Amino acid sequence: MGSITLRNVSKVFGEAKVIPSIDLDINDGEFVVFVGPSGCGKSTLLRLIAGLEDVSGGQIVIDGQDATEAAPAKRGLAMVFQSYALYPHMSVRSNIAFPLKMANIDKAEIDRKVNDAARVLNLTDYLDRKPRQLSGGQRQRVAIGRAIVRQPKAFLFDEPLSNLDAALRVNMRLEISELHQTLKTTMIYVTHDQVEAMTMADKIVVLNRGRIEQVGSPLDLYRKPANLFVAGFIGSPRMNLIEGDYARAKGAKTAGIRPEHIGLSREAGTWDGVVTIAEHLGSDTFMHVEVSGIGTLTVRAGGEFGCRHGDRVFLTPDESKLHRFDDKGLAL
């Protein structure tokens, strides 16, 4: 069980309205990712749900019960912090056992649960070490272990992978996804990295300046961004946003076309331009093409597309995949 509903939740720090008002439904068993640029209020929102910050207005309902005023420990949620927040003077075993010890569970039961969690997370060999003797990924797993043993209604992750190196991050991303498959517990995950959001989420919540820009499945957001912000934020490299005559001809203030939806040719096409930068990644080539009257466009080509600075190329946008936005930035 673990459905969470936010009704009209707002948060004010002094003069600053960090979160004006948010309504959100999180269903039981969902993997929800809050994503947005830094300072958009996503961590604050998570801390409001956790109870580490008091809401300035509105209501938080967990499993049908009003938890707005409940203490963090009473909400039945477990949190994994960005810094892991392991207790440095305790062994891995005591770290994982700490929430159980606080709940006055008897010793044998604690041992059993800790050993189970350690087995799931491959930590059995490290149970008697101190956190400082572990690598970053292992610390991360201890932090997750400490959350698992409580069997919470939902897990809250606050940018848990940002302190790991790139290779480990990919691994942990998979492990967390697998954990979600196994446990089927609600998870709320905060990140600024849209790749993490796209790969892990059942439902992505895009936040900007304390407002929800759009809620939907990763592919929904990719296919039908509700506004310019989401269009620019989701997808890598960013969507090309074109203003001016071309957009007006399509009946919009701004037209958007993703780099992967532009056809590339050396012979003929709608636009012609000059390559300014070509980034060869092996599997893909990202090219920045200067097109007169349109601006600089990012284009994705296959890895074999040999092309260098100064080359002349022709581009053809796939107009069925064109996104159109009005002068308020909303999708048409």
Add this chain to the structure above:
Amino acid sequence: MATTHTRSAARLMMAPSVILLFAWMIVPLGMTIYFSFLRYNLLMPGMEEFTGFLNYSFFLSDPAFFDALTNTLLLVGGVLAITIIGGIAFALLLDQPIFGQGIVRILVIAPFFVMPTVSALVWKNMFMNPVNGLLAWIARSLGFQPVDFLASVPLLSVIIIVAWQWLPFATLIMLTALQSLDEEQKEAAEMDGAGFVSRFIYIVLPHMARAITVVILIETIFLLSVFAEILVTTNGGPGTQSTNLTYLVYAQALLQFDIGGASAGGIVAVILANIVAIFLVRLIGKNLEA
């Protein structure tokens, strides 16, 4: 790169300061050891003669010695207990966001800047005086008989005065330790269901272990040699009730003019201080390892 050459050059350069420091330590120590084996009384100059361990046997068999030893340990232990418990309590309070935090912190630290003689005299005349003192006035206004602190509980009075001086130091160290505790750890513990007391016992106190160790070690060094507070308040009395080892050595040398006996006492005090130091380092030194 530390080549043999640079290393010997470094030794050469270091030598003067090392020799100076060593001489500064070894000359007085050597002279004290030498005097401790002499019959050396300031009232009979020029009549020094070797007496072997006689000074030591007199000093160690003096009933005042055991009083002084107990008083020294009680003084150190009492002040440590008050300053550490009080220091943690004050640090916890000062860590809360309050109006006028900066001023309050300066006020708390202020006693540390008052010199020992002055603060002892202030306590003696303005607080503990049975006629004019603030404490006597409080006792009288509540209808009790005022207590003559320095006469009836002299050692406790000295402990209170010294603890008052050292409380700011302990508070300051504890406060910095408290402020270096990761906020996320406290939040994690809160989410793990730890109440205020559990958080304090399992998270805050272990985090402060190193700071507590530092306070114990530094304070012990200074508390073993408390002198000014005793001299200006009780003069070690009544009897030997508030005499510690330092004061006993002083009394031996400058009140009874017995330099030999005082030197023997000094050496005994040095040995005792080393025993305490070894004991402490064994007991809590591991907290200082990273």
